[in-house]
Amino acid sequence: MVEKVEQRVTFSNYGEFLKTKSDLAELSEDELDLWLSENNKYSLLSYLENSDVVDNYLSGLPKVYLALFNSNSEMGIGDKVVWLHEGNLYSFEETDDIEALKINFSSLEPTGSITISSQLLSGNDISSKATLGGNSVDARYQREFRGSSKVDCSGKKSNMGSSNYTYKYIHELKTVKIRDGFTVVAELYLNIKMEYKYKNRSWKSAGEKRDINVAVQFPNITFKNAGRTIPINKVSTHYKNYTCSNNQEIRLAYTPQSYDVYYNPDSPQWEVSGSGTITHKIHGGYNSWTNYVNW
Incomplete structure (x- = not known):
């Protein structure tokens, strides 16, 4: 069984997170692997690639997104812990009982989201723009x-x-x-x-x-x-x-x-x-x- 860990990448602010994500999108596979080994060894990307976990939402995300979260789907932004769950982003204080809050996530208010959906283009006409x-x-x-x-x-x-x-x-x-x-x-x-x-x-x-x-x-x-x-x-x-x-x-x-x-x-x-x-x-x-x- 692949171990999950709490170690997480922390960004000073939301802008740094967006810039890092954009920079990673320009890397080759080998360069991304090197970045992970130096910055996020226990990434969500590595966890999913080496486990039998099947998650349709996570499998649809680009690799660079998965590279930024740890195996618990967490990262840090400023003094907050940000958790990705079913497309929504939730923010916690470091002092919160985060695992207990996750269990009752339906009572939490999302602070953001990362959304994709798998669906055919309306009409599916291959000759159209x-x-x-x-x-x-x-x-x-x-x-x-x-x-x-x-x-x-x-x-x-x-x-x-x-x-x-x-x-x-x-x-x-x-x-x-x-x-x-x-x-x-x-x-x-x-x-x-x-x-x-x-x-x-x-x-x-x-x-x-x-x-x-x-x-x-x-x-x-x-x-x-x-x-x-x-x-x-x-x-x-x-x-x-x-x-x-x-x-x-x-x-x-x-x-x-x-x-x-x-x-x-x-x-x-x-x-x-x-x-x-x-x-x-x-x-x-x-x-x-x-x-x-x-x-």
Whole structure:
């Protein structure tokens, strides 16, 4: 059993937390691993990767978010302990009986939230420009298949599973919002992942290693709230290769500053147009899919 620990990363203020999260999103996998070894050895990311815990909400969060919390889903901001639970953020004093308060969390008032949701874009028309709400996912590109063989990173070949298992590749655009009171920051990700299910059970994240090639361009990405264009930072062109890899997340755009949602808390939208190819295959060359994407 993987041990949970109370050691947590502490930020001097909310702004430092946001800056660190944004900086981590620019790191490679190896660089992120190095940061974790030096700053958050017992991170929530490491805990989930090395345990049998299945949490649909946490598995949908970008890795950089999981890297900032400890295995108890806690971090420090100023003199507060911040706890992430089912998408809500709760703040405690260091002197509080935190574990007792967690048991009765339904009586607590959240101080913020980190929200995502997995849903198809309305209409699911692959020829149209994607318009995503502030906390939604465009998962129009999916391919199901039966597993055959796989090769691990050491070169060892094995079978993926019986015919009772179904796998699928998913290439999606995902938005994430962090809300603090009446201000929000938002990010847009290209998410490249694989899931599996046994017979008619629910889909779960798959751990087989894969080779992924990405060649995509996004000439237009804008973000609006209540009809007002919100300033964003973005990268339009992405050429990346991942060998013997897990799921990948590529940040396409983000709001460098918080924007106010006091009058219109649920109206933000990303408008996206982009195209290119994503090639996804099980390491060893099996079940290859070249996906011609068009958002």
